Amino acid sequence: MSDPLEDPDDDWWNSPVNRRESIWLGLAGAWSVGIFAWMAGFTQFGDQNPIGTTYDVDPEQYQERVAEYKEAAEETEDGLVPPGDSVYVGAMRFNWDGLPAVLEAGREYDIHLGAYDVQHGFSVRPEENLNKQINLQVFPGSEWVIPMTFDEPGTYHVVCNEFCGQGHRTMHGRFTVVEG
Amino acid sequence: MSAITSLFRNDYDADGFRTCSVTGLDVHRSVENHVKLFGLTAVIALAVGGVFAFTVAMTRWEFIGFLDPGSYYTHLSLHAWNLLIFWMVFMEIAILYVGGPMVLGRKLPLRRLASAGWVIMALGAVGVNASILLTEAPNEAPLLTAYVPLPVSPWFYGTAIVFLFGTTIAALPFFATIWFETRGTRRSLPLVAFGAFITGIIAVEAILGGIAAFAYALAWRVDLIAAVEPGIYRQLYWIIGHGSQQINLLAMITVWYFLTHVVGGAVVVSEKVSRTAFVFYLFFINLGAAHHLLVDPGVSAGWRIWNTSYAFYGAAFASMIHAFAIPAGIEAGRRRRGQGGGLFGWLTSAPWGNPVFAATVFSIILFGFLGGITGVVMGQMQVNMTWHNTFAAVGHFHATVVLGTTLAFMGLVFFVIKTMFRRDFVSNTLASAVPYAYAGAMSIVTLMMMYAGILYGVPRRTAEVVRNIPGSEFSFAAAIPIFMIFGIFAVVAIASGALFILVSVGSLLFGDRLPGGDDGGLLPEGGLHADGGQPIHAVELRGTFTLCLVFLAVFIAIYVLNWYLVTQLWSIGA
Incomplete structure (x- = not known):
């Protein structure tokens, strides 16, 4: 029988498989293993991986760390110039604490991401090219340190892309990347 | 009232059975009436949700900007x-009641549990709606996810648990049927019952995760525990958040096997291959829920890669198996009947005027090309950085659950109207138009969502950002033309959905009653079972093979394009 509403024949396991279906199984299997290998391999040879180090931190403590960082940073018209290679961003309803910031192109920074209240989304893109954008989740209780190197100078806009309350849509920040 | 009670009336024999004029199944009153009850309730939810589809879409279309x-x-x-x-x-x-007791020709066991399950589910559903409507500051609307520690009404978590509990109760008669049927025998169930059984197991896993997640959040909201970990809640939540979508997927695939057979004359080309694919789902598919955590802090890269890939793409492989097996079933069935020569004659000569067939086939094609491919691509850890929480993710899941599941379920509702309610459509023309209009308009809507998200970075879950971000000079104004197309076709799609409700409800209330033995024009040419023909494994499945090669080519193209966008980014990560 070949009817999905009736019990199959007793020897259904041994029935031959159509030749083209067998070929398709091979193609689909190879593609499945191939895309796994590419994703896993890209963590080794690729330059864009959402991988960093996470530290548990009390939200108030993280807020203090951001405040200390802001003390140490130089204030300019375009925003804070970080004192070293670490850049702190504190997400809160409905503001990005620590932004705007001024960074140098071609220099690797450790971006510290954390939230003071609820979950937020760290979503960044250069002004003139909206299809270059990245999105990372930000938690209260975690400090996520991700290295980033902005290679092109320009203005990078940060919006929140996790619903964080009524004023969610107004949450906007900025990186100004200048020639290094 | 009499109009409603007459909906639950059919001609049964002294034992309460009747033979279905389309499927030939022996159908018991108890099964049929519960299928009708759950199906009608579902259509009410569809109508309610559809009204909000309109208000939500008209807000995202900031040209209208309907809601504050x-x-x-x-x-x-x-x-x-x-x-x-x-x-x-x-x-x-x-669908569980169809796939279990109805396909197996049994009464519905534990009938009181089925009815009690419905009552608890209905209470939970009304409760969730009420808790959302009655939410007051400082509580926020839960959206689908109710991520802690955003304050959400404890009534929301409570009523959601009630709904999940009711669902578990309502599923028990199905499991009892399978238990009674297979206890002490080495019986192989029919493929549709087997698919429904795997769906049921996946559902139990999902529901347990959901109860755990919502109970954890509820305990925090009523001060039983002092604090919640967002990361732990997200892990628990996505067991149901995505697990429930895997239920939709498996139920839909089971419906595909069922409907392509009864209205398209499809056969099962290989029981072994199709069943193995379902077993792959059982083992691997729920791992994939981790793809919601790909850009979260605190989860290792190895954990993310292993889980989001469903263990070397075991579940994506299974879906690609069904992607071949189901059209191949139609091709083999129709070629054996001598219906349609050449490469695609079997497809072009198929019953495209039958809305059940059209809805099913559109669901298969659009789920695969728009929903399936984007799901695998955005589920790769690095690509996910460019998709996560953008409007493109919304496009992806509208391709899976609207173009895929909702279209297939619309076909099933039409099928149930004719075969179980025994009503003719009030208008065959309008009924036939529904899948074309809905699938066509919704496809454009989902594509625009994806373009807006990927090419313009427009975020999801926001009332305005395209024309204006309050307090900022920046906006996503470049995406305005995309949203003009989105908005217009969203109106068409929602109108087509309303047409579906009108035709369905109109047919139930005013449709002519089909005489006993009448198939309502549903059966494929030559009846359900064609005699003779060559063995199935020997049929030349050239058409399906060609379609699948096109599918693979599109898959590769979209994969490469998305990875190209990723490699254009500045350097990120350790």
Whole structure:
């Protein structure tokens, strides 16, 4: 029988498989293993991986760390110039604490991401090219340190892309990347 | 009232059975009436959720800007819960009863539990709707996810647990049927019953995760525990958040095997291959829920890669198996009947005027090309950085659960109207138009969502950002033309959905009663079972093979394009 509403024949396991279906199984299997290998391999040879180090931190403590960082940073018209290679961003309803910031192109920074209240989304893109954008989740209780190197100078806009309350849509920040 | 009671009336023999004039199945009154009850409830949820689809879409189309942000998140929550959860899950319980007792020709066991399950589910569904509507500051609308520690009404978590509990109760008669049927025998169930059984197991896993997640959040909201970990909640939540979508997927695939057979004359080309694919789902598919955590802090890269890939793409492989097996079933069935020569004659000569067939085939094609491919691509850890929480993710899941599941379930509702309610359509022309209009318009809507998200970075879950971000000179104004197309076709799609409701409800209330033995024009040419023909494994499946090669080529192209966009980014990560 070949009817999905009736019990199959007793020897259904041994029935031959159509030749083209067998070929398709091979193609689909190879593609499945191939895309796994590419994703896993890209963590080794690729330059864009959402991988960093996470530290548990009390939200108030993280807020203090951001405040200390802001003390140490130089204030300019375009925003804070970080004192070293670490850049702190504190997400809160409905503001990005620590932004705007001024960074140098071609220099690797450790971006510290954390939230003071609820979950937020760290979503960044250069002004003139909206299809270059990245999105990372930000938690209260975690400090996520991700290295980033902005290679092109320009203005990078940060919006929140996790619903964080009524004023969610107004949450906007900025990186100004200048020639290094 | 009499109009409603007459909906639950059919001519049964002294034992309460009748023979279905389309499927030939022996159908018991108890099964049929519960399928009708759960199906009708699902359609009500579809209508309610559809109203909010309109208000939500007309807000995202900022040219109209229908709702203020405060109401927007409330409407978005109601849209999500009524369509993604209540419409789907009520339908899925009906599908379990079809796939179990109806296909196996049994009465519905534990009938009181089935009815009690319905009552508890209905209470939970009404409760969730009420808790969203009655939310007051400082609580926020839950949306689908109710991520802690955003304050959400404890009534929301409580009533969601009630709904999940009711669903578990309602599923028990199905499991009892399978238990009674297979206890002490080495019987192989029919493929549709087997698919329904795997769906049921996946559902139990999902529901347990959901109860755990919502109970954890509820305990925190009522001060039983002092604090919640967002990361732990997200892990628990996505067991149901995505697990429920895997229920939709498996139920839909089971419906595909069922409907392509009864209205398209499809056969099973290989029991071994199709069943193995279902077993792959059983083992691997729920791992994939981790793809929601790909850009979260605190989870290792190895954990993310292993889980998001369903263990070397075991579940994606299974879906690609069904992607071949189901069209191949139609091709083999029709070629053996001598219906359609050449490469695609079997497809072009198929019953395209039958809305059940058209809805099913559009569901298969659009789920695969728009939903399946984008799901695998955005589920790769690095690509996910460019998709996560953008409008493109919304496009992806509208391709899976609207173009895929909702279209297939619409076909099933039409099928049930004729075969179980025994009513003719009030208008065959309008009924036939529904899948074409809905699939066509919704395809454009989902594509625009994806373009807006990927090419313009427009975020999801926001009332306005395209024309204006309050307090900022920046906006996503470049995406305005995309949203003009989105908005216009969203109106067409929602109108087509309303047409579906009108035709369905109109046919139930005013459609002519089909005489006993009448197949309502549903059966394929030559009847359900064609005699003779060559053995199935020897049929030349050239058409399906060609279609699948096209599918693979599109898959590769979209994969390469997305990875190209990733490599254009500045350097990120350790």
